[in-house]
Amino acid sequence: MSTTPAARPRPIEIVPSVLPADFARLGDECAALETAGVDRIQWDVMDGVFVPNLTFGPDVIAACRPHAKVMFEAHLMVVDPDPMLGAYVDAGCEMLIVHAESVTHLHRSLNRVAELGAKPAVAINPSTPIDAVSHVLDLVDMVLVMTVNPGFGGQAYIATMEPKIAALRQLIDQSGSAGASGSGIDIEVDGGISADTIGGAAAAGANVLVSGSALYRYADGLAHGVADLRCRAEAASRA
Template sequence: MSDRPGTDRPILIAPSVLPADFSRLGDAVEALDEAGVDRIQWDVMDGRFVPNLTFGPDVIASCRDRTELLFEAHLMVEDPDPLLHTWVDAGCGLVIVHAETCRHLHRTLGRIKDLGAGAAVALNPSTPPEVVEHVLDLCDMVLVMTVNPGFGGQRYIDTMEPKVATIRRWIIDRGHDCDIEVDGGISPDTVRGPVGAGANVVISGSSMFKDPAGLGHAVDELRRLAEAARA
């Protein structure tokens, strides 16, 4: 058994559907399921917190019956609180809010749990880990952004790895049951660093969809390299 932190938690491969053909999202969800992913992430962008617009709850709901995999909603929106229920109603079992957008983060996380979903917090690259230190007891997951949010295909920021390590140490030392996810620029070339630092949920988008050998190969390779980072 590796002595690296967080190795008691399974590696989970969670692709973003952002690079998929938006006219065939249901087919993309089925293809990802067949490729062996563990869950699917929906990047919800409002055109305000980030420049782009993406998926509403009706779009996500329309794909819900195409797989039994967990859907996670990554809410890159300025004011998530009034519409939290819509993402849960759309079939998202995990809802991720950005710490930068929540005036009362503790209350928001509690509301997500009251709605029956898992609760998670995302941190932008410039946001220090201390922002989540005192809400970890409410978190099913912390998402450490390894790019600035809003666009796919960005370059991985390796200086986020110490942030991952810090949060993982807090989780272990305080006995919390909490995953750490990394999102942004994750590929076979970059996955070892954040997993070695303590991440166990890996988001990949552009790299996975562009793999010339197909989605199944992309998933298998990413999982193999992530597991090897723990050895």
């Protein structure tokens, strides 16, 4: 039996997707999310090819950057993200998430993100096994496990991803990798995260939790939603 101590849980972070926001006033929406206490803001960048939707170019994100100091992450759901990495860093995104399924040379793409001065992260779709990222853990600060098939907001959470999250957490802990920045590797989940589902994802080992539609539906406002989701996730991660 291994005597290696269990890894210390990573801090819980609540991250909104801006897909449900009012696109006519995105700058104000970013400011409101920061005031509500979010840990960072995710930009779902879609190209209409890798996923069936079109969303944010770097100019839109750059226009919103002065409205909030909180970290921006770009989730690049695009075919061949390499040529656009620099544009999203220049737009103010401090973390870039590339999909393992969309790049030809994953090591090269992640190294390029780091060279540009951003935090590298990798995402995997629901059907993609964790083996796809097992050999790049030293190059990333975060792995995103999709809990819906990417492309649209408001989809139902795929609960069968929880064993996959747990297996990834175990893989990360056993690897001993401190990630690209040396401060450890986060697991993010994105898709269907709500008051009803966040506990399962956090209990499985995810600590960065993306919520879009559910967060915006809180009747008492964004701040109440952020606090409630954080409380539920922290309780589940300690259980």
